[in-house]
Amino acid sequence: MTETTTGTGLPKGFRSAELGWPELHRLPHPPRRVPFLGDVLGVDRSTPVQDSMRSARSLGPIFRRKVFGREFVFVWGARLVADLADESRFAKHVGLGVANLRPVAGDGLFTAYNHEPNWQLAHDVLAPGFSREAMAGYHLMMLDVAGRLTDHWDRAEAAGRTVDVPGDMTKLTLETIARTGFGHDFGSFERPRPHPFVTAMVGTLSYAQRLNTVPAPLAPYLLRGATRRNAADIAYLNRTVDDLVRARRSGGAAGSGDLLDRMLETAHPATGEHLSAQNVRRQVITFLVAGHETTSGALSFALYYLARHPEVAARARAEVDRVWGEAAAPGYEQVAKLRYVRRVLDESLRLWPTAPAFAREALRDTVLAGEHPMRQGAWTLVLTPMLHRDPEVWGADAERFDPDRFDAAAVRSRPPHVFKPFGTGARACIGRQFALHEATLVLGLLLRRYDLRARPDHRLKVTERLTLMPQGLRLRLERRTAPARTGTVPVPDEGGSAPRCPVRGAGD
Template structure:
């Protein structure tokens, strides 16, 4: 039988089954609340709305703007129902606060989310709920305390390498624009692997490393699983599993080295070498390994999942922030002038900025926050309800229902941010106006109990890097270039981000 006939028959059977499925009686809570408005659909299983979105994405259209247009038509709480499954998107700050803080235990990652990420991330913190998540977060928190990177030494070491690579590219191609998205992805991959593993990938020097290519592919195909409800039947898995094998090969080597390092440390402590100076500082991996050693076991698979989870959370988010910052600066020379003036006053033209310097760069922090508002690194965040619930606006949430918020759309709502919500304006974060920004209007790092552990590290990395770039280079637009925003797991540009960079000393530029 022809495959199209089989597919058509299957869809018809499923549609009929849903059409004649007996309706459940309403609960008391449901009867007293309001159902979330659904996106209009005219075909069984909402095939028209589901496939229009997929086709739009495949055509390269901006997914976040698609979502924004739909919510502007149908309201700030909308049910994007597909294949007869609810998918509720909410945008107002009170509802975001409800699911992330006030009633956070009722909104988990959920089984569907975990199924999508399982091969890639296992049971790591990004993909975990309940006690598994709590345990990993408690163990990781000390490593992300400000004191771990207060002197910015690790960050500056990798910025040194970044500047060398930029100088090399400028020497080889002085008249060509620089593709900064790829550059920053490599930079933050090196920094993150060093910070988390104690062993850098060195992808700045080796652009097409197997690890970085495998990591990028695993993330890309996993993102498509969110877009395609029947992903198990239509998306490739063979190449994904090969990519994960490449990741595992590298990560397990790192774990084995850490185990050997700990065993050597224990040997020294039990011998005459106890007073020998220990090499380096403890990595996140060392923290987790020490905890396992205390319990007399080493679970290499658990450690592998933990490392890849923190790498995903830390590497691409900071790369996204730096990429979009460079784009906005290339479009706003007046902002660059103010940034450079502040750097000259606080740091100087050539001094290496430390943590204390960064805290004094107030206008720079405003610029970074405005980039995070317009291009939040995680533009869309899905959850799943455990029990039925009612949002502060009165809408009913059924149990076991997908619920998501979009920082991208909330950050651009005119009723929250004014008529200039789409305008890049760092002064909205200045002392005169910042008081109008209320809680949960601005959620680039999530919020509530699951707020990003690496938030301070991301700010510090971005500001140290930005300071040193502006000490050394002029940033100019690339005529005719426009980025194509991609609302993936992390917000990047489909065609990269090109800016022109010219070598110039900060003191000569202002």
Template sequence: MILYLLVILTVLWTVFFKLKRRQMYKLAALIPGPKKELPILGIAHTFLGDAEGTMSSLQYYSYVSMQHGIIRAWLGHILYFIVVDPVDIERALKTFMEKDDLHRFIRKVIGNGGIFAPVSIWRRRRKILTPAFSPKIVEKFVAVFSEQSEKMSEKLAECANGKEFSVWSHLSSYTLDAVCETVMGVKMDAQGKSVSPFLMSMNTLMNVICERIFHLWLQPDCIFKLFPQYKVQKDGIGVLHSFTDDVICKKREELKIEKQSQPEVDKQLDLQDYKTRSFLDMLISLSGGERGYNNVELREEVLTLTVAGTDTSAVAIGNTLKILGKYPKVQEKLYAELIEVFGETKRPLVKEDYAKLKYLDRVVKETLRLFPPVPFIIRKVLKDSKLPSGYVLPAGSGVVVSIWGAHRDPKYWGPDAENFDPDRFLPERFNLANSCSFMPFSNGPRNCLGYQYALMSVKAAVSAIIKNYKVVGLEETSPAPKMRMKLEIMMKAVDGYRIALEKRSSL
């Protein structure tokens, strides 16, 4: 009898659920779907593999989307639309401001930082963060990027024997050191340690988050707690939070003492005089000092900046080095530019050098085009909305903006869209019909505030390495570079960025 009632209740609930969503099903049916779509599961079965398989599936769906500009994708009962057309993307990023529910897994780790926060929280924090990322302030961090990248270059000497090795630990240690010094005002010295608990915890947490996003059985909290990943996540959160909380408490005390010792100084820090100020200093001041952000809000913003800044920059550097190894002529042209700017001296990079390193700028941007560290953006559709293409997205669905796909769409980049060609970004050639055709740091109102910061960090690292070493052993005859990639929130090389270095003969 009880079983009979359960069956009836299940059937009634299913009927009610489908009736409630009939508008969604009607509109979804008008939009093309992939051939791999199955009843009930949709495309969920294509994400059962590892992180490389997940990335391969999303690349495949991006290519399918190029044929129509958009496709639907059911992930079980959850409906998504994968969009690659830049005109539709522009409208989507301006209209759909709310982050998708999948971001809740990231929020559980780092909280409501500006990148992942709901709109209600994001609006207030964006206004506070924007002045902190002005060019005049960001350029004051060049000395940090220069010092830390030179330290990385020196550490790489022990690996520069022509043999292949994974450069990832060097890159992520460099970016963590640079980020911690600029964001928190802390000298982490990850490059001087064999193991960094903070970095290890951060990388592990990113893996767990990605598992939860693509493995449906790990999404419900009550079930997730039964898996070993739950303890791994709990321990990792403890490491990140305790370290950051300690830094914030010390910084508040430091600023309090500074204020007491200089009562005549204005309570607000002078934003034009940030020689040694970190983003944490600025967040405390810009949010209202002691009456501004509380410690939890500070932790959320600091962790968001730290996690995003560490991984995105390290991935971009790694991809650039792999590309330079594949195309020796490009690498030697870049080296010639570095010698022209720096000469034979070992002087550190200064802010004036960036404007002179025009070929480096093109190389980095072309690498970001083909291999954007964040290849997808997911937003929530709150009400039925029509895109410029004519398709109507139903309320309750989600939009997956494929940056990876938009960057490779031959309709906008030409028949050689897959090829690596830095000269695409020559001023006389770079004339896109829509800015969303190239958006490695997102676009629209919620774009990344730290894109200039990231570019400066990446260029400092690449220039420091290529000045002193040659990337060898990766030569590729095809103009379209092939790299096996995996998705762990960021898009990373499967091989852990294995390269081989040789010291430059001039050393």
């Protein structure tokens, strides 16, 4: 994309007919299209991803939707997505809700345009912060925060109360990234209500999504109150991060080589450049928001499926008992040995990837999968939950929860680029190994400590705020009196070395 872009990430002056798809008219679209309003009949503005999933099921692996004069192309067929993963022809496109986050995150790692130099600078400076050595250093802090969660859940279980899974997972993951990355404690578990940072963060995410549901020229009038609240939310996020950075610079919080130390002190190994003060703020906000919002959703969906599938929970729990034994706390290396628990997490991310879409743009004139011409700058949105449900890859039962889809043999049998919960290519999530280690560790600890019970009449409802989260999920806990003895539930001994990451071809 050129530098002359609008707030939506579209080049200035672009109209729907100029999206760079010469044969746009050949792509199917939902029926009952209304002039100017487009494909809005029967659409719930609060669930655009799930509405797009319904359209995808009827329209096929590539289709278009028009909303308030803007036309968007969606792709989910595995063969098409594999071609979009070609980094020599396609790159990340920053548009839609992602571009709407730039007022708060600017040229941070997630929201930077490809041409902005601070992306490469920050990526090269911060990548060592997610090395194996760095990850091992975070492990004890992850355990400490998880202990605060289990203390909280023990009190709820003793009182006979259910637990608010999405709320508590948000507290857990916010404290984890704040502690490990920035040496900060938000005190989330000691608060009766969400920390104001979480409230402000949710506000900015929700506002970014709402901007896509109203005509751009009318947004200042239709969203006047929401715009004022968004400005206040951004100001609060900025103040919080500025205070955190100021404390570190003054020596009030000792650094330990964490992400904030790297942002403030580390020079680029080749150029000697440092991140500017403004970019440090943007990167901290990016990591605090992206580093906890998606992981909390992944954990919440996994706990939902464990509660709904007691046979899966029993198998996973038996693996935890066998691998971790009676140790008070698992070591860093022991987390990677929870192969089946990791499958549960991966299968949850398959069905409900908490970052549900990513956009790709053509670097030059090309033909997608040999069928669909795209001019340079043309872009499309990959609908990840539907990619993960493509029956040609995942079978006719793709809607069914089955962690064995991710055993080693099954993973090897599938083509690359069919599992993309962390995006793709050079702009894939830099913190994915951090998130996977944290989530696997927490699931193991919770399985070892509790039996999880969902209400029999509970039906999964997914809420959308750019990321996905199970809505209103509450579980009843039953504290286990002692670890089950090894062998009470058959657990295959996988043997061998640590499993190959199933995010094949995801890049870094």
